[in-house]
Structure formats: C-alpha cells, structure tokens
Amino acid sequence: MTDLAQRMADAADGIEATLARLLPVSPGYDAPLWEAMRYASLGGGKRMRAFLVMEGAALFSVAEGCALRAAAAIEMVHAYSLVHDDLPAMDDADLRRGKPACHKAYGEAMAILAGDGLLTHAFTVLADPATHGDPAVRVELVATLAAAAGPSGMVGGQVLDLAPERAEYDIGAITRLQRLKTGEMIIASAVSGAILGKAPLQARQALHAYAQELGLAFQIADDLLDVEGDAAEVGKDLRRDEALGKATFVSILGVERARDQARRLAAQASQHLEMFGERANPLRQLATYVVERRK
C-alpha cells in the first residue's frame, strides 16, 4: 500500500467511527430512519471530501477530533446528495457504492427522509461546540457548507444536470455544471480545514485554488471512468451519461484530450500548495491519485 493509500484508509476509518457515533442506532419507531441514514453514509466511498478536510486541518495543527466532526458533516451532506440523486424521479439509479441504492433498500419515502435527515443533521454537528470552541469558527463552517450544498452550489448543479438543454451543453456549460455539482463541495472541504485552523487569508486562498483545480480534474476522471471503468469495481451504474445522451468532458474532448487535461489540472492544483512545504505532500499525492484511480 502506498503512503497515500494508507493515509486515506486511516482517515476513512476515523470518519467511519465518527459517523457511526453521530448517527446512533435508534430503538424506537424512528429506527428505520436512522438505519437508512447509516446505510447511506456508512461503509462506503473513497471519503475524498473527508480526507481534504483532515489534510487541510492538519496543515494548521487542528485537533483531530474537531477535523473528524467537520469531515463527517461534509460526508453526511455528500451522502444525502447521492441518495436524492439516485431517486426514481432524478437519475433513477439502482446501484451505489456497490450495493442497492437507498430507495431500493428502504423505499422511496424513507430515502427522501433519510436524505433530508442527513442534510439537517450535518448542521447540528457543525453547530455543536464539540466541533470547535469558537462560535465564529462554527458558524463559518455552517455558512461555507450551506453555500456549497445549496441552490447556488450542489443543488443548482443537479438542476443544470437535469435541464432539457443538458444534451447540447458545450465545454463552458459542462464546466459550470461540474463546478456547482461537485466542485463547490470539494472546495468547501479543503477550506473547512483552513477555517478550523483559523488560517490566514493567503493560506485559505491557496487551498481554495488547489481544491478548485482538483475538483475539475476529479470530474474529468469520473467521466473517463464512466466510459472506461468496470461497474463492479467502481460500485455504481456506468455508461449512463452516454445512454442518456448527456454531453460530458469525454464526449466533447475525446478520451485522450480529456486525460491530458485532467493530468494538467492535477499538476496545476499541486503548484498552489508551495507555501505549505512538505506537509502538503498528501494533498499533492491526492491530486495524482484522483486522475489515475480505477474506481
């Protein structure tokens, strides 16, 4: 296992334990809700957003317990977005993280509510003094996550993805869609580490710039995987964009140019980290990983 793989696995273990604690099993009538919330958020994914929070926070020597809570909140919001995106009225996807989508396992009503519950609970977690002793830090985490996830961020991106004009998007429209749908949350993840560390503006801007290019590289790699990947390995339905006639980075640029572009962006992303020296090596390795990954 590479250093990065080990570090990502350790972070994922920490996130898993934190999520399990923040989403306790309920013995009451509402047990299915908490089960569905756990089903949707535990045991899955690369935890890239959580890793960005953790590594961003580590640059400023933030206590690990604080970073884990902020990271768990962001993973809750990410999980909610997958649950709602997979609904029959949206992308109608059956498979997610290698198992049945939440609505397949718990029914549509419970999936909608589990998503709503995860989204709302994330703000409960961030607003809790256990996440940071300074209320100004906590409310800035809330503001950052809400902006990234809301109508001017992720929700807006999903609307662009479902728009009737979607099939004819050019590279500018695709880039805008990606920035909203996945980019803003990836930026918010890295920046949340800096917020927790009360980092100076320059450091925060550097992480912002890094995450912005990383997010675009990540999405291009995702489009490549959708064309070239193995569904069993990737753990979700593939080849859907093509079947739905959706323009993607790959359908517009072609496989080779898309891969070149992703690698160039990853290299540019790392250049923003110079001021952090060797401590930012895991973030540099992550940039390489996101474009070379097989799942």
Next chain:
Amino acid sequence: MTDLAQRMADAADGIEATLARLLPVSPGYDAPLWEAMRYASLGGGKRMRAFLVMEGAALFSVAEGCALRAAAAIEMVHAYSLVHDDLPAMDDADLRRGKPACHKAYGEAMAILAGDGLLTHAFTVLADPATHGDPAVRVELVATLAAAAGPSGMVGGQVLDLAPERAEYDIGAITRLQRLKTGEMIIASAVSGAILGKAPLQARQALHAYAQELGLAFQIADDLLDVEGDAAEVGKDLRRDEALGKATFVSILGVERARDQARRLAAQASQHLEMFGERANPLRQLATYVVERRK
C-alpha cells in the same frame, strides 16, 4: 380586522418581502429551481412560525430586520417540509395553500430539489452576519433550527406519521408524533426570538413552555379542521387522515373532548407569559386564535 389579525397581516407582509429578497429570481439555467423555491414559499400560509419569531423577538427589542431574516429562514424550512411531505412517495397531496402542490406545478425532480434548496438556503440566511452581529447568536439559531427540523425533530415526526403502526397509535404516540412533526419547529420559532434577544434563561424557558402548549393546541385544532373544515377555505386536501385510517386526536378523543382539550392548552400556554406583562398580549391572542381559526 382585530388587532391580532392586523398584526399577523403586517408580519406576513414583512416576511413575504424578506423571502422575495432572499430568494431572487434567476435569469440562468437554474431559473426553474429558484422559481420553484419561490412558488413553494411565497404567497401562502398563516406565517404562524414567522409571527412567533417576530413576537418573541419584540419582547426583547430585537431589530426588526434581524427578526425578519430568522423568521424567513424558519418559513423556508417549513415550506420545504410541505413540499417533500406532499410528494407522491409521501402523502401524495395535490393541493397546498390553495394551489397545486409544488410537484404538480414543477414536476417531482424539481420539487425534491426545491425542498433541498430551501432547507439548505435557510442555514445560509441564519449564518449570515446580517441576521445578527454576534456569531454565537447565529450559530445558536442554526443549532436550534437544525435540531427542530432534523431526524430527532420534524423529519423523525414524518417517519412516525408514515410508520406501518400509524393506524393503531394511542394518544401517547399521537402526542409524540405531533411534538416531533410540528411541535419542535413551533418551539424553535418562539425560542429563536429569545436567542436573537440574548434573553435570560428564565425568559427563554417561559417562551419554550408557551410554544410547547401552543403547538399541541394548534395540532388538535388542525385535526378538528380536517374533520370539520372546508377544503377551499383551508386551502389543502381534507379528510385524508380518516380516509387513510390514521388515528388523530379527534378520532381518539371525539370532537367535543378534543375541542375542550385544545382550549385548555391554549389557556395554559398564555399563563406561561406572565413575566412579560402586556407586551405578550399578541402571543396570548395567538393562543386563542389557533384553536378558534377556520383555516
């Protein structure tokens, strides 16, 4: 028009203007999202939750602009809950506030996203310095709203309402369902006024106790309206609980005992307001209004 009716109408006008400003019309691809969010939250409802924020805040001389923003955030969350509750997979309701439900007007996917957008945007509004200059106040508003709306509050209440055991709930289970589904948000509304005013603990507890009994009285009156009301006047589908075989306060207690109970609770609610003197008269009048209203 009574004093209370005038005061509620004035508050509703202020909320309407605030919501319209906080949910601007978008000229871009995401225009349908903002339209659906506006459709779901503008021009409707009694704005009782907003009125509770405003009147709670007025007891502590909070600036009206701050109270309006906090009230608008709570109304956004209330509107989102109605949009998601009305979805085909949930209550499958066609009529809301006298017009087609959001998914009837904009389709199911957009209704899910409009709900998600309203919920998330509410936290953006609360976390913004324009809502209050003190970050400790803002983050407490966030924590209060998230707890009331989340899995241990409103979302949990909706799960209890959809549970297979729902038909056989006794009065204890119905009371618990009501407290989660509508009660916690009504309490959060009144308490948010006190949070904005940095009110002493005793005052906050008094508003909490008032709102708790008010909320229960409100729900019993709602069940009475469901049996006795006129759908055109009330503005939503009625007689659904009976058709679905759902136990309610009225089906268990009967009409007369339910009405007595609602009036008793309203009177008790007002008794908690003694420490505020005449300034709390609008809240006392509201308690009478919620049990005598025809819509």
